[in-house]
Amino acid sequence: MTKPVLYGADYSVYVRIARMALAEKEVACERVPVDVFASEGVPSWYRNLHPFGRIPALLHGDLCLYETGAITRYIDEAFDGPALQPAEPAARGVMNQIIALLDAYGYRAMVWGIAVETVDRPKEGTDPNPAVIEQAIPVARTVLAELERLKRPGAWLLGDRLTLADLHAAPIIGYFLKAPLAAPMFAAHPGLEDWWQRISARPSFVTTQSAG
Numbered sequence: 001m002t003k004p005v006l007y008g009a010d011y012s013v014y015v016r017i018a019r020m021a022l023a024e025k026e027v028a029c030e031r032v033p034v035d036v037f038a039s040e041g042v043p044s045w046y047r048n049l050h051p052f053g054r055i056p057a058l059l060h061g062d063l064c065l066y067e068t069g070a071i072t073r074y075i076d077e078a079f080d081g082p083a084l085q086p087a088e089p090a091a092r093g094v095m096n097q098i099i100a101l102l103d104a105y106g107y108r109a110m111v112w113g114i115a116v117e118t119v120d121r122p123k124e125g126t127d128p129n130p131a132v133i134e135q136a137i138p139v140a141r142t143v144l145a146e147l148e149r150l151k152r153p154g155a156w157l158l159g160d161r162l163t164l165a166d167l168h169a170a171p172i173i174g175y176f177l178k179a180p181l182a183a184p185m186f187a188a189h190p191g192l193e194d195w196w197q198r199i200s201a202r203p204s205f206v207t208t209q210s211a212g
């Protein structure tokens with residue numbers, strides 16, 4: 001089988017999640033840059049891979065996948081290397097719950113509502129929208145509280161083994177923590193501190209850092 005091809009840009013937290021999964025499994029992949037925020041818009045050819053025009057997409061042989069949760073589960077199951085999903089049903093359920101809550105609530109509030117509004121927009125010369133920030137703060141707080149509550153004793157979110165939940169959370173939390181506003185919110189959840197130190201030092205996280 002040929003190498004998988006990952007489409008997307010390094011600035012994307014979702015592309016980073018997929019890259020972390022590939023790195024953890026030590027799977028070499030080809031990269032095809034796709035800038036969904038380019039002034040000319042999403043390239044029209046890319047919509048054949050991802051009709052919604054988001055990144056990432058993964059091509060492997062004749063399989064084309066989009067949605068990061070589907071991509072990372074596929075990477076885990078299709079390739080050798082350490083299993084990134086717990087075999088035990090309850091732990092797997094919580095892992096899937098963490099991934100789903102990050103997608104449904106965390107990404108929008110923490111990345112767009114807080115980090116983009118308070119850090120990226122001012123850098124680009126645009127005023128932050130206080131209403132967006134105000135709406136995002138309680139959601140981000142709830143996400144952090146839930147991560148702390150769901151975290152099991154041990155080095156990683158699900159206990160002693162790194163899972164896809166850690167890889168999904170790290171790029172979202174990393175982007176969120178670019179915002180000065182985020183640090184005190186995160187510090188209110190001491191149960192996540194050791195986990196953050198550990199995952200942010202992980203080679204798959206460090207080597208997928210975006211230059212921007």
Ligand SMILES: N[C@@H](CCC(=O)N[C@@H](CS)C(=O)NCC(=O)O)C(=O)O
Pocket residue numbers: 011012013014015036053054055056066067068069103
């Ligand atoms: N549900 C998608 C979300 C992917 C996503 O939103 N990616 C962002 C970049 S981090 C994107 O493509 N944004 C383009 C846009 O919002 O138009 C997934 O899990 O892959």
